[in-house]
Amino acid sequence: MAIKNSAFEEIPTHVKDQGLVERRRTQIADAAVEMFLERGFHKTTTRQIARAAGISNGLLYEYVSSKEDILYLVCTLIHTEMQNAVSDALTRADAGIHPLAAAIRDYLRVCHRMGDHILLIYQETQSLPAKWRKVVLENEIRITELFADVLRQLVKTGELSAMDRDTLDLIAHNISVLGHMWAFRRWFLAGRYTIDDYIRMQTEFILARCREAGSEQPTGLPGKTPDEIPN
Template sequence: MSIQNRHFKVLPMVAPKGQAKEIPTLVKNQALVEQRRRQIVDAAVNLFIQNGFHKTTTRQIAQAAGISIGSLYEYIATKEDVLYLVCDAIHAEIEHGVAEALERAKKGNNPLAEVIREYFLVCHQMSDHILLIYQETQSLPDKWRRVVLENEIRITGIFTRVLANLMAVGALPRIASRQLDLVAHTISVLGHMWTFRRWFLANHYSIDEYIAFQTQNILGMCRENAQ
């Protein structure tokens, strides 16, 4: 099952981006490289979730992707490259969901509430994938680990921009820039909290109740820290 079909609707899976072009390949046709790497990502993500990164072999990934082990190594150099592509693809899906929420907000909905809702729903629907990133990022080489963390910061930056725009038009009270960043990171972490604590939270709250409660908390933070 591919990422885009795992419990939630998005457009066809966004191709891994970030520094993916720096991953060595023996194939010159870039379109083919992207196509094959999508196959590899879709195959690897479920294997990593089910078995863990270290217990999954490249031969298993190749078999699940429907290609030979020799062909696999034409598109990646190491298993760590595959893990990076998986993390990058998951971040791309999350970023796509938040971007869709911003588009909907242009039609008159509350931008902050819409973005929070979409982001929390993506975290809910991709809980296994987000846990995978947190559990296995330490297995990445330093170069790729830095890029994964940069992706997290980029997504948090979307929340910062939404908050800043709302303050600029008077839809939210103004707060200091340091506090603005803290609110943005709070949104990011609260989405992840549903993932990490779903074993408890899901037994006591629906995702809609959780979203409503935390949205009010976030708005309250902004009001309480108004300048």
């Protein structure tokens, strides 16, 4: 999968052909994913990545300046695929499927397919320079914002009950974390549920929560006054 322009433009290169830069960096990132998953970031060398990508170590350094640059490209590739899955689901009209359900379904399927990659982001992000780490975290929020946008749109069209901003944002974060949860806990969850079971149950939970949100008391706990809420 090609890495977005915004990622490869941020990393300096002397190569003028931007199409070639995109192809080479995607080739390098694809090879690095497998190496990082197998060996870990710190035990993987650029020479090993270059060999796996089918290029020389010298050629690799024409497109990146460090192993940290490669890790940043890997994180960007993973986030791009997740964002594209959600965006595609939102622009596609799936007959008989709630738009939010379609977005959740496609997002969770990507998270299922890229579970090891998601773990890689969480394990190795701290190895990035601060400027790249900030971008990776912003990409996480950008995925959450896709869900917040569809929730706002569905509230606007009346397909979901009105809800306050804090509730809407929290539901969007919950959806985003459901994909991470499958990646982190699949050692247990996959023994009890198929990914389709997980998608169905979590979608039902989220849609039920959305329907309830509009009728809740300001405390967020229906039927309870602030004095009745346990500490």
